[in-house]
Amino acid sequence: MEDNKVTVTIAGKSFKLSGYDPEYLNKVADYINQKHDECTSKESFRMLSFDLQSIFLQLNIADDYFNAIKEIEQLKEEIEKKNNEIYDIKHELVTQQMKHGLK
Amino acid sequence: MEDNKVTVTIAGKSFKLSGYDPEYLNKVADYINQKHDECTSKESFRMLSFDLQSIFLQLNIADDYFNAIKEIEQLKEEIEKKNNEIYDIKHELVTQQMKHGLK
Numbered sequence: 219m220e221d222n223k224v225t226v227t228i229a230g231k232s233f234k235l236s237g238y239d240p241e242y243l244n245k246v247a248d249y250i251n252q253k254h255d256e257c258t259s260k261e262s263f264r265m266l267s268f269d270l271q272s273i274f275l276q277l278n279i280a281d282d283y284f285n286a287i288k289e290i291e292q293l294k295e296e297i298e299k300k301n302n303e304i305y306d307i308k309h310e311l312v313t314q315q316m317k318h319g320l321k
Numbered sequence: 322m323e324d325n326k327v328t329v330t331i332a333g334k335s336f337k338l339s340g341y342d343p344e345y346l347n348k349v350a351d352y353i354n355q356k357h358d359e360c361t362s363k364e365s366f367r368m369l370s371f372d373l374q375s376i377f378l379q380l381n382i383a384d385d386y387f388n389a390i391k392e393i394e395q396l397k398e399e400i401e402k403k404n405n406e407i408y409d410i411k412h413e414l415v416t417q418q419m420k421h422g423l424k
Contacts, residue, residue, distance in 0.1 A: 228376045235380075246383045250376075272375035273331045273353075277338075279382045280349045286389035293396040300403040307410045314414070318421050 229254045253278055332357045356381055 223234040226247040235243060253275060257263045263271060326337040329350040338346060356378060360366045366374060 276353050283386040311414050
């Protein structure tokens with residue numbers, strides 16, 4: 219029987235990982251490979267030592283993550299405002315219904 | 322005069338980066354260092370070669386990023402539902418106002 223390991227290739231290196239959905243893992247690998255390609259297209263990146271290249275890539279991915287976190291905070295604020303708006307309109311609706319004896 | 326380079330230490334290696342807000346860069350560096358510490362506490366990680374450790378860390382950070390992207394999509398769906406709810410209640414309110422000659 220096959221085990222649940224999925225083979226992915228990142229930065230030209232293939233390795234097996236278990237515990238991931240293959241489709242998801244390939245999506246993440248594609249994203250990382252795109253980052254690798256973007257970085258290695260720059261001479262300033264290629265001149266770095268391997269470990270600095272690696273840390274720079276981690277920073278680059280973490281930067282995307284923190285931008286996403288910022289967007290999450292903004293969306294949560296927007297939801298909070300919409301909740302307040304819904305509360306206010308519902309309050310107005312109920313006030314009118316009471317005023318005119320509506321049910 | 323000082324340039325705008327900020328020194329950060331990631332995985333025990335210090336290096337200088339420019340073009341980032343120092344507070345933000347330190348926050349990102351802290352996050353990556355925390356990831357490093359979590360990974361290196363596992364023997365299975367320490368047994369990997371340096372380049373595989375590096376790619377595993379990139380995958381780990383990218384996994385956080387994709388989870389954040391998923392949360393963004395869910396929050397956007399929630400906002401869409403709230404917009405529809407607001408539209409419906411406003412419609413009901415206007416209908417009542419017209420019915421009772423309110424302005």
